[in-house]
Amino acid sequence: MSNDRHDESQSSNQRKNHNPKIALILSLLFAGLGQLYNKRYVKGIAFIILELAFIVTFKDFIHLGLWGISTLGTIPGTDHSIFLLVYGLVSIILLAFVITFYVFNVRDAYKQAQLIKKGWEAPTFKESVKEGYDKSFPYLLTAPGLVLVIFTVVFPLMFAISLAFTNYDLYNSPPRNLVEWVGFQNFVNLVTVPLWRSTFISVFSWTIIWTLVATSLQIALGLFLAVLVNDARIKFKKTIRTILILPWAVPGFVSILIFAAMFNDQFGAINRDIMEPLFGVSLPWLTDPFYTRIVLIMIQTWLGYPFIFALFSGVLQSISKDWYEAAEVDGASRWQKFRNITLPHVLFATAPLLIIQYTTNFNNFNIIYLFNQGGPAVRGQSAGGTDILISWVYSLTFETSNYSMAAAISLIIGLMVSIFAIFQFRKTSSFKEEGKR
Structure with a gap:
């Protein structure tokens, strides 16, 4: 009995003397040492093996990558600046994984040391495996997807952002020439150099007009047709809905190419069979920016309204007829019922999708x-x-090989779309109501 009490007293003293700061310092020096100090031998050895394997495998690659991304090469014809940039970005991603692992290692060692000091008894190996599996199972399932997202979404985004701060173009193209970091010079040129400034202002202005006008028209047309077809006096509703959705059934690029042929200045059916015989004029649909822009807005309205029509038609079916009957009893006109019942209900239910229509048309490259x-x-x-x-970004990239300026404009596009989407989503009533539930 006295020996048992002596052992318990000694064990209690050891736990009281167990220092979490030592575990913290050891885990900072090398992953796994803090776990060994806590007598978590399997976990400690596993962490040590992981760090050693990373150092042996990626030490030279990370050294080359960090040197490459900081210098982008020093010897023209030998160093390839773009390859070095890619190596550097991959190295940064790998270091981010390592830092995450190290933070977990330090926190794990420190917290377990605190628990041991308070008298916590470590579970058996079998219990530890079961507990670790239960806690890590969701992360094990999501880890492959996370890695895939990082290397297919985050990495290309980092590469594009990096190019925006270089002078990578046709005249500074590796391996013959080196690419250099130029900071914000591309953005400065975009607003100071006359050629870039005038082009940017013109393109940006037309982009805003295109987005607002084309999207608003397709929404307005879709809403008008949905309300019209939903009217109780309209017969053959299914047939009419089928006909109105037909433009959506045809692939968009096919419709666009057909319209391009129809509006051709020389042999298009619009000029040859309609404008000239009826009005005696032939309009420059493809050679005058004003007319081309009008046609583009009309085509986008035609291509975009079927989706809006189908969306609004479904929402209109959910509005209770009792509301309209109550409004009629109160003497409300058709316009008042539309403004106070139909429109608020439709916008509340579809606001997020309508916002997506604007952001989609902002980057509608196809048409x-x-x-x-x-x-x-x-x-x-x-x-x-x-x-x-x-x-314009596509033209700069594939036609004039001005990669750095294209990347700078792409960064501006991304920021604009993100800010617009975040602001609109926060202001949308449907999201506010969702947050209160």
Whole structure:
């Protein structure tokens, strides 16, 4: 009995003398040492093996990557600046994984040391495995997806952002020449150099007009047709709905190419069979930016309204007829019922999707490029008369090889869309109501 009491007293003294700060310092010096100090031998050895394996495998690669991303090479013809930039970004991602692992290692060692000091008894190996599996199971399932997202979304985004701060273009293209870091010079040139400034202002203005007008028109047309077809006096509703949704059934690029042929200045059906016989004029649909922009807005309205029509039709079916009957009893007119019942209900239910329509059209590359490749050309500008920001980026990238400026404009596009979306979502009533539930 006295020996048992002596052992218990000695064990209690050891736990009281167990110092969490020592575990913290050891885990900072090398992953796993803090766990060994806590007598968590399996976990400690596993952490040590992981760190040693990382050092042996990636030490040289990370050294090259960090050197490469800081210098982008020093010997033209030998060092490839873009490869070095890629190595550097991958190295940063790997270091982020290591830092996350190290933070977990330090916190684990320190917290367990505190528990041991308070008298906590470590579970058996079998219990530890079961507990660890239960806690880590969700992370094990999501880890592959997280890694995939990092290397397919985050990494390309980091690469594009990095290019925006370099001078990577046709004249500074590796391996013959080195790429250099230029800071915010591309953004400064965008607002100070006359050619870039005039082009940016023109393209940006048209992008805003295009987004607001084309999207608002397709929403207005979709709402008008949905309300009209939903009227109780309309017969053959299913047939009418089917006909109105037909433009949505045809692939968008096919419709755009057909419209491009129809509006051709020389042989298009619009000029040849409609404008000339009826009005005696032939309009420059593809050679005058003003007319081309009008046509693009009309085509986008045609292509976009079926989705809005189908969306609003479904919402209108959910509005109770009792509301309209009560409004009629109160003497409300058709306009008052629409303004006070139909419109608020529809907008509340569809606001997030309508916001997405605006952000989608802001970057609607397909129609701009397929209809007229962003043309016609405009004197004194490096973009076409109907180019929006995203199609201008495409032209800078694949036609003039001005990669750094294209990346800078892409960064501006991303910031604008993100700010707009976040602001609108926060102001949307449906999201406010969702947050209160």
